[in-house]
Amino acid sequence: MLKVILSRLFQSILVMFVLYTITFFLVKALPGNPLQGDKAMPPHIMAKREAYYGFDQSPLEQYTRQLSKFLQGDPGFSFRLEGRPVAEIIGQAFPVSLQLGVIAMTIAVSIGIPAGCIAAARKNGLLDTLSMSIAMIGICLPSFVTGPILAEWLGRALKLAPAYGWDPAKPATWFLPALTLGLAYAAYLSRLTRAGMLETLSQDFVRTARAKGVPGWRILVRHCLRGGLIPAVAYIGPAFAGIVSGSLVIESVFQIPGLGRHFIKSIETRDTPVILGVTMLYGALVITANFLTDLAGIWLNPRLRKAA
């Protein structure tokens, strides 16, 4: 086990390095100048500014300079929010996205997985059709549609929760954004859980158990849940990494100061240090999430456990 973890750690460092390098040069290749606002400035001022940021050096020199700083733990300063440390920007936004993401994922898992199991157990029954139809609605309606609808209806008309804004100290403000985000993921999870469960339910050992007279729900929980959750778990890993590193639509619909808005803005303005900072954070999350997913996969699949 230790060997698995160590080797994975080594791979992760490699992945982070490659990720940094590719992202750096991709951003450099984008048309546009991060120092250029919507108003042009005289060339002599532009030249000074470029020199200040080291843009007059070759991309390779800039890369090594920035990378060595990054390795020392200094992701640099934003161009867009001029002079602001990237660490401060991410430090403000990430806790918000993390909080929203964790709540939304909790909603998604606690609705999606039971719904998927019930649907699989009652395959082609009323509950199945009903829950899967609701799930399909959740999948068909993008969150820029469901968000405003929920906000107008639950928020403004019924006044159940604030229709706008985010306050880490006021749980009421979490409700609508987390629900909008969570329901979309719940829909996906329920569909995947149902499919995974059905796959397991048709395996030979289930037939045997059934033939032996083991009760249906017991088969479901004791024998099938593990195997049946495999696709859902494979999906949750990267989805979780994505959800906690910010979701632009929800943040913009509910006016939430999360990471997603910073990320999109930083790309639009070619704000390299912020792009790299967020990308590396997201990279680390993806790597961790996928590693945990793999571990969960091993745990869910007894035979793999033996192999490991």
Add this chain to the structure above:
Amino acid sequence: MNSDEKGSSLWLDAWLRLRRNRAAMVGLFLLILIGSSCILLPALTDFLKDPNKTDLVHRNLKPGAEHWFGTDHLGRDLFSRVIFGGRISIAVGLITTFVSVTIGIVWGAIAGYVGGRTDAFLMRVVDILYALPFLVVIILLGKILEPLTDQLTESTVHLVAGENADTKQLVSTRNWVEPLTTLVPVFIAIGALSWLTVSRIVRAQVQSVASLDFVEAARSLGLGHFRILFRHILPNTLGPIIVYTTLTIPGVMMFEATLSFLGLGVKAPNSSWGVLIQEGANFMLTNPLQLLFPALFFSLTLFSLNFLGDGLRDATDPKAAKD
């Protein structure tokens, strides 16, 4: 189990079983209906109004005999726009999903089946691609592909219309060729970016199936790896793959709209369901029908696909055949 003997009747059996599934058949029927109207209606000239003809004075009309779905915010016939948009969305949905799911299946199956270093390498590539800022990739792809697309359009138009075509023929050929050729970058961009989760799901499924008894049995019979993987393992993972495929399609169709606002994909004034929904969302409070109609077509298609997908899964389930 003799796979050759099975193979001959597998598809027929599946079809017979599919036909017994009412939801799947309704889905199939609706799909054929929507698909054929989107493909055929535009060909019947005079039947549909010009989807791009604006009439600002008569914008936001309510549905009526003249305009079945009313008109949009620029006074264009919404019914025509939904039908024409469906063409593009269906093409995008099917082709890009096919591309991305194929890549995902092959990648994930190899990783899951071979395991070891190959698995580690393939999955770390997936990790990197996950984390790459996709917007940057799209902007760059757009920059690179835009001139190529223009060339592709030009040469396709000339190829289709023939050497001696006059201006009028060129224009009319262009009208239907162009919406398709401009989609090529979308196929590439989405195909290249949206196979990651598929590959992870397939890998996990393959890993779990590969350790089951019948695979051991096949291996001990001395069957080749390729055959074991694609003949014995993958069919047993088909359920989640089909489901995830039906889940990919809506995502891909909406993604196309995002790309369109960044300059890749369908070019204004042409539209797609995704673009219509995104634009309609702006009029949600003032003119909900502009969101409702495209969303309805979009959802109906996906519901149908979904029920058909479920039916297909049941019908092709290799174990169900034993019942």
Add this chain to the structure above:
Amino acid sequence: MIRRALSLLCLLLCLAGCQRETQVEKANRDKILIVGNSTDPKSLDPHLVTGVIESNIIRALLEGLVADDPKTDNAYPPGAATSWEHNPEFTEWTFHLRHDGQWSDGTPLTAHDFVFAYHRLLHPDLAGPYAEMLYFLKNAEAFNRGEITDFDQVGAKAIDDHTLHISLKEPVPFLPDITRHYTWFPIPRHVVLRFSKNGNTISDRFTPWSDAGNLVGNGPFILKEWRFNDKIETAKNPRYWNAANVKLNGVRFVPVENFYTETRGFLAGQLHATYQLPPPLVDKLKAEHPEFVRQEPYIATDFIRINTTRPVLDQPKVRMALSKAIDRKLLCDHILQGNTPCGTITPDMGDYQPDHIVSYDPQGAKDLLAEAGFPDGKGFPRFKILMSSSGSRGTVEALQAMWKQTLGVMIDVQPMDWGSYISSQQKLDFDISLAAWTGDYLDPSTFLLMWTKDNGNNNTGWHSEEYENLLAEAAHQSNPAQRLALFKQAERLFMEAQPVLPISFRGRNYLLRPEVKNWHPLLLDNHPWGALSLEP
């Protein structure tokens, strides 16, 4: 079990949501004004920014020589200066600062702070992006370019602590207007220097002097907190010279980028004023909430840039044909609600009322295109119209249809992300482009100076010696009426060439709660925060 959990959840939600007073109600009690400000400022250092967003906040924190009047654009109430005089040629100005002026930390505000500010912004090493705004000063440009290094030669001098002398390179009758722009504001010399590298470097670019907690200002409010994408909180400055008449306890700026969200937030009682009402919602809200909707003129123009270096588009007739084919009234009535159609680039301001040169004329457009060699659009190349991905797709599609239906010309739409859009425009790597310009001060020069040969904001490839001569003549003219007449002549020349096709003068559509008092329509939209009050 489930039912109990559900009822508990409902109860919690009701407790949390139903009874709580709205933010606006709470803010009314606390006398805090909450305004939507679209997006985060790039910085709060007035020397590092160029935009309107920044101006809105900086005007709360710092004050220039002349203040803004809440009721009209054309009054010049005293700000940091109590009085000023100028020579008949409008080139030498003397400002007398108030003697009780002080910074929010109690340090006296002197003329040296102004000179220091101008020195810093013009310093070549600082590379301030909007140093051009100070080029009105004698020798400022040479100093900024590094051609002279002695700041004493630049036309800004502190005669004594309370007298500032300004020498201009040419007559500027509207100088009081200009001094209301943040590039002309003072900055606290003692604080800026304290946070700089060695404690005395004027040109240090990034120091935390403008961070919350450090920033010391002379405006009606002081900076309390800045949370990115969330809010900028300001509180009343008790040391402001007119603090006795400041009725608000603070202004909170909220960066809401999604204007639909902003409108919803406003209607849910979270904001006193929004930044912008999305055009599709204008009619609906006018019908449902006429008490909130404000539609006011603004000094911004929507127009289309033409790349006049491209073949075919280099013909004035073609450009004029494209321009005459645009039915501007139809656009403003149905898509750009709140805007007014225009046939020229500069909106009316004070005594300056330019002629509208171009208007909708489909037959004239067709004839011109035929004269240019493209009857009914035959043989016309397929150009692309560039737009930013956040631009109005409806406008572009309507334009596309107008050109097609009137001229038989097909123009493709080319949306791009913001960075690529700006870059393509500045590299002249486009055919036609949807653009806009917002004036910085109330003088036509803010719309006209940019169309000269090497100006970075021209981006059309068009230039004309005659045009530049007219502008130069106007610049040396000290008679205000004659000066404006020359501008008018220049504008006519520019518009007859049509390197840009004017579409509409932008209106400001926004929502404002009725309890906000002393908020009046202003062309520059610079509502003096200190003069506002909340009376629910």
